[in-house]
Amino acid sequence: MSTFVVIGGAGRTGRRICERLTGGGHRVVVASRSSTPQLDLTGKPDPAIFAGADGVVIVVEPPRDRDAAEAAMHGGVAAVAEIAAREDIPVVLVSQIYLTRAAEHPELRGVIEARARGEQALRESGAQYTIVRPSWLHDLPSAGVRIEQGDTGEGRIGRDAVADAVVAALFDPSASGKTFELYDDEESTSPDWPSVFAALHAD
Ligand SMILES: NC(=O)c1ccc[n+]([C@@H]2O[C@H](COP(=O)([O-])OP(=O)(O)OC[C@H]3O[C@@H](n4cnc5c(N)ncnc54)[C@H](OP(=O)(O)O)[C@@H]3O)[C@@H](O)[C@H]2O)c1
Numbered sequence: 298m299s300t301f302v303v304i305g306g307a308g309r310t311g312r313r314i315c316e317r318l319t320g321g322g323h324r325v326v327v328a329s330r331s332s333t334p335q336l337d338l339t340g341k342p343d344p345a346i347f348a349g350a351d352g353v354v355i356v357v358e359p360p361r362d363r364d365a366a367e368a369a370m371h372g373g374v375a376a377v378a379e380i381a382a383r384e385d386i387p388v389v390l391v392s393q394i395y396l397t398r399a400a401e402h403p404e405l406r407g408v409i410e411a412r413a414r415g416e417q418a419l420r421e422s423g424a425q426y427t428i429v430r431p432s433w434l435h436d437l438p439s440a441g442v443r444i445e446q447g448d449t450g451e452g453r454i455g456r457d458a459v460a461d462a463v464v465a466a467l468f469d470p471s472a473s474g475k476t477f478e479l480y481d482d483e484e485s486t487s488p489d490w491p492s493v494f495a496a497l498h499a500d
Pocket residue numbers: 304305306307308309310311328329330331332336337338339356357358359360369391392393394430431432433434435456
């Protein structure tokens with residue numbers, strides 16, 4: 298049995314990640330502003346929350362306010378990454394598409410730019426990491442899933458498919474150091490994650 302800290306684990310995608318982990322016999326610590334232990338990503342995370350963890354997932358909805366988004370998605374992600382690097386704990390960060398093309402969504406610019414800095418801080422932290430970038434989320438099953446790199450696509454993806462990708466990445470060292478996007482695609486099959494991760498380009 299392994300132990301995983303899921304920051305944002307009571308959210309709609311986070312809950313699905315936790316269900317998969319507990320269903321696999323693992324222990325899950327949900328950390329967020331309204332959980333126990335309490336963790337507000339805009340503040341300084343308590344390193345004790347991560348003691349003995351075998352993996353960390355960050356699946357937090359960013360605040361829309363630019364300064365708060367910067368505090369959570371850059372400062373908070375960087376702080377968790379620093380702890381993870383020190384304690385040798387792999388991190389899976391749920392991010393989003395449009396990170397390299399904020400101009401396409403000016404209304405989200407503050408969030409996107411903060412997230413981009415957070416992604417980069419994680420890459421540079423020395424922690425083992427995977428960055429999963431969902432397209433627009435929905436709650437229906439995904440008929441098939443297309444995996445891309447390079448952040449050029451448009452589309453939607455089911456939260457279940459995102460949870461599958463996150464959990465697969467937690468257990469597969471070949472996902473480490475890689476960033477990818479997820480889209481619904483009826484013409485694609487259900488991913489064979491080990492083959493997908495092995496074929497992805499490293500960052
Ligand atoms: N909506 C979309 O179309 C879309 C597209 C691409 C990517 N995403 C991203 O995918 C992820 C999952 O989205 P979702 O819709 O499933 O999320 P969600 O249901 O909105 O849940 C988000 C979770 O974040 C936690 N949270 C918020 N602020 C926090 C903070 N400062 N510190 C710690 N925890 C905090 C919340 O818990 P508390 O309230 O208890 O803190 C909540 O459990 C998010 O990162 C989201 O931005 C969304």
